[in-house]
Amino acid sequence: MKLRQRIKSMNDNTVAFIGAGNMARCIIGGMVNTGYPAANIIAANPSRPKLDALAADFGIVVTQDNLLAVQKADVIVLSVKPQLMGEVCRQLIAGVPDISEKLFVTVAAGLPVSRYEEWLGPVRLMRTMPNSPSLVGLGVTGIFASRCSNYEKSFVDSMFSATGKTVWLDQENQINDITAVTGSAPAYFFYFMQAMAQKAELLGFSPDEAHQMVVQTALGAATMATQSSLSFADLRAQVTSKGGTTHEAIETMRNAGLELMVADAMQAAIRRAEEMA
Ligand code: NAD
Secondary structure, three states, rough: HHHHOOOOHHHHOOOEEEOHHHHHHHHHHHHHHHOOOOEEEEEOOOOOHHHHHHHHOHHHHOOOOOOHHHHHHEEEEEOOOOHHHHHHHHHHHHHHOOOOOOEEEEOOOOHHHHHHHHHOOOOOEEEEEEHHHHHHOOOOEEEEEEEEOOOHHHHHHHHHOOOOOEEEEOOOOHHHHHHHHHHOOHHHHHHHHHHHEEEEEEHHOOHHHHHHHHHHHHHHHHHHHHHHHOOHHHHHHOOOOOOOHHHHOOOHHHHHOOHHHHHHHHHHHHHHHHHHO
């Protein structure tokens, strides 16, 4: 198979993105910024403006023709909305004779490998779950591989490492788990930050002051956690003296059932992901 023969230089592979929206843009940006040759990246999208912006910003090849992009590519990244995926796959299988030679990577939420196999046949496929901080190079992407070689896995690992960290999953249903842990999670933090900013405003700080203080504190706490080998519990204990103000606040959260509430919320996300599959 074409991709597997190119062991020597990963950068030789041509990668086509079908759907040139937000997620495609952030993966393409990560790849180009970490040295992947722009000439080996193609983006296909029905409308011109996103393509023109990608060509101007990253120097990649762009086209409005999905089939042309796929014919030229070794790796196909399916980056359209889940509800359009069936239509796109059917178009590709009808128009590209050597489709089984290609490696497929999907970023779509919810759709299981079995659904792609119905559309495309028994292709080599990686199902991924990136999260939105990939847009700023601080993402986490869960990856499950079906029928793929180690070479193909390391190729896809390097693609997504350009947007943050990768986590390899042994079982496909772990995609639902990682959706709860990282995929949906930026919104949990935003919600917590929103609640803190609301209270700061009630205390008399301006909306801008409240926003800045909460963002800076979240960034500071996350950076401390990044730079420390301590567990979250130990980091928290370090800044919580018994009988002090932080202790009082944490006990209020504990007594209100924060840990159970977070676990329930994550379980609800998993349940919803299972329903959507
Ligand atoms: P988006 O709407 O920004 O991008 C989708 C693009 O597909 C659009 O530019 C649209 O014009 C294009 N498109 C529509 N029909 C097409 C067709 N027939 N052929 C080719 N292109 C077509 O959406 P997005 O946020 O980039 O999401 C894309 C995928 O990424 C989704 O499946 C989503 O589940 C997944 N995803 C997104 C995020 C995120 O944070 N944005 C996170 C995880 C997964």
